[in-house]
Amino acid sequence: MNSDAQQTRGLNGSDAHAWRGRFPYNEIISLLDVNRPFNLAESTSQDLTVGELMDLAGLERIRDLKLGYGTSAGGIALRTAIADACKVPAEQIVTTQGTALGLFLLAFEVCRAGDEAVLATPCFPPSRDSLLGVGVEVREVTLSFENGYRLDLEQIEAKLSPKTRLVSIASPQNPSGVQTSRAEIEKLLVLMEKRSPQAILFVDETYREASYGDKAVIESFAGLDPRIVTGGSVSKALGAPGLRTGWLTVADDDLRARLVVAKMNTVISGSVLDEALATVLLRNKEDVLAPRRRLLAAALDELATWCESERARVEWVRPDAGALCCVRLRSDAFDDAAVSRFWDLLPQHDLQLASGAWFGESSRVFRLGFGYLPLERLAPALSAISVVMNAATSYRS
Missing domain, CATH: 3.90.1150.10 (Aspartate Aminotransferase, domain 1)
Structure with a gap:
């Protein structure tokens, strides 16, 4: 077929x-x-295009870049540029090969056999399949077309349990482009504290900066609560998926260290060339x-x-x-x-x-x-x- x-x-x-x-x-x-x-x-x-990227300020010395290994956490210049966009300290950033690697590393490191994850669907397939691939029991919350794919907190509450280790949503969602409000996130965190106190909340923010015209860009949820991990990349709004550069924002020191070790054991580090180009792109993003x-x-x-x-x-x-x-x-x-x-x-x-x-x-x-x-x-x-x-x-x- x-x-x-x-x-x-x-x-x-x-x-x-x-x-x-x-x-x-x-x-x-x-x-x-x-x-x-x-x-x-x-x-x-x-x-x-590469030509458009090369025209941006900051690439004058790209020929001098040494193509050695990068760091597993990601280059400090790139992490600083990401941190500026997300309004969190640079040390809270872990770079990944697109948001997709972040999804896998998070599923692999946060969840163990017997744990549960709550996932809002419809969703980007790797959001679900990474969880299934590492053997997590996925409890899906199906958002409806009729309700405009708005987050259903009652449904989520019913799926939460003491076994829940990860709650995964996207804002804006893929495939709908619907955003979740700060008030909804705050209510969700209250539910998690009551029913799943060991869980973290992952918010995929890949499309966050792809707003329309002069419409204000919603702020990242990265600094709202230490239980929140966000993901993003240069792939969607900036149109550079070929750079394979994404990130996670992780406030918890222990989880962040575990994710860096997990990254080292899967891909070692990102491409220093991709990271250098992504850094310049983020510095000139507006x-x-x-x-x-x-x-x-x-x-x-x-x-x-x-x-x-x-x-x-x-x-x-x-x-x-x-x-x-x-x-x-x-x-x-x-x-x-x-x-x-x-x-x-x-x-x-x-x-x-x-x-x-x-x-x-x-x-x-x-x-x-x-x-x-x-x-x-x-x-x-x-x-x-x-x-x-x-x-x-x-x-x-």
Whole structure:
């Protein structure tokens, strides 16, 4: 079965019985191999080029960089730049190869056999699969499309127990772009103190700085409470996933030391070249983010217009931040067979979307990335979705 035919495979895949990996198979891996002309599956802003990066101030002496080992905690220059953005001391930062490595290290080090983790879904697949891969019992809290994917504190409270060691959420969420408020985080911490006093709260903030136009960027939750660990990277808002540079903010000295040792035993250190480039990018981030935020605002307006024009066939949850959102094929316009045809027809129209099934949602939902394509290509891509919907619903056996 090729990747085009697997669009609707779930988090574990429809043929999970044949899969023998420690980590569940997820078809989101196809995004690394397929890039169609109308790629609305990616959740990043437009890719930054090496030329754009080299034009930033601070790289004048890059030729003198020695390509030896870095430190397991991460270079101090990079950790200082991250700390400035998160408003915490630099010593609380541990750099990782993207947020993805941070997810794994946290799951591997925080949880042991018999422990539980509470996870808000739908979610970025490695958020769930890293936990499953290390053998943790995952208690999922399913957030609903109908409720705008808002955090359900009652559901979370019901899943918490003395065995809970990790509570994992994202803000803004992937795939919906919905943010969690400070008040909700504070209420969640109170629940954790009462029901799961040994648990830490992980907040994935990968999309935090991908705001729209002049909209204020929500502050990091990193310094709010010592039980909070946050994750971030230069991948999404800054458009540099190829640098593979992310981080965790960890206030607890013991946990931070354990994570550094875990990193040393898995990847030793990050690439000193990647870290040097990421440092310069973070120091110049507002020059990079400002035009991208304007583009995201314009793209979101374009998407909102399309969703309104197609309101008889689709519904959506408007995102708070990030270059992504969730769109759903309406049940009164698409039966199950039409949904299946919709996914089958996408490649014929050079279209790429991220199935909701990858994130723990229904395949009737798809993640639509509106920041990756140049703005002039977004409208034709959305029009192509309309054409596919026409074909999917006009089929006659």
